Amino acid sequence: MLQPKIVVIQGANLAALGTRQPHLYGKQTLQQIHSDLQQRFGQQCNLEFVCSNHEGVLLDAIHKYGSSAQGFVINAGAYTHTSYALADALAAVQLPCIEVHLTNVARREPFRQHSCIAPVCLGSICGLGAMGYTWAVEAMLQHLQCCSTAQSSNRESNRAGSAI
Numbered sequence: 001m002l003q004p005k006i007v008v009i010q011g012a013n014l015a016a017l018g019t020r021q022p023h024l025y026g027k028q029t030l031q032q033i034h035s036d037l038q039q040r041f042g043q044q045c046n047l048e049f050v051c052s053n054h055e056g057v058l059l060d061a062i063h064k065y066g067s068s069a070q071g072f073v074i075n076a077g078a079y080t081h082t083s084y085a086l087a088d089a090l091a092a093v094q095l096p097c098i099e100v101h102l103t104n105v106a107r108r109e110p111f112r113q114h115s116c117i118a119p120v121c122l123g124s125i126c127g128l129g130a131m132g133y134t135w136a137v138e139a140m141l142q143h144l145q146c147c148s149t150a151q152s153s154n155r156e157s158n159r160a161g162s163a164i
């Protein structure tokens, strides 16, 4: 397969990383996190970044990239806990998605313990700080690699089947 396109989506208040409650969310800015990802994975995939405080902008991005990307990594911020619209958009486009949270939401306030989007994601990475994005892109690459290997071996066995 050509280099896959993976879109990293950052939702509410994540643009403030670096200055926003650094004891919780770390000192790295979003720009630093994104350029680290670009440096690490730029040879293996085409990374695109979307960041917005507006739910509608995130929905539009999911629909826009739904037909041109291969996977999403998403930290929706507080929309994680409220947005059934984001869950519907991810379900509609049917691309694999991995949810990331910098903090361990399971150890925080009760309202953070429900994720609307978790049921439509492959899995979640929480509590590992900015490294969570790295593991998420790595996991997505492995997932896409497995899918394309499975698809081509299916094609091979279909071809072998039709030759008989």
Ligand code: DQA
Residues within 6 Å of the ligand: 012, 013, 014, 075, 076, 077, 078, 079, 080, 100, 101, 102, 103, 104, 105, 112
């Ligand atoms: C967060 C956790 C959310 O509960 C919170 O609203 C955020 C950040 C995280 O990365 O830990 O904005 O998604």
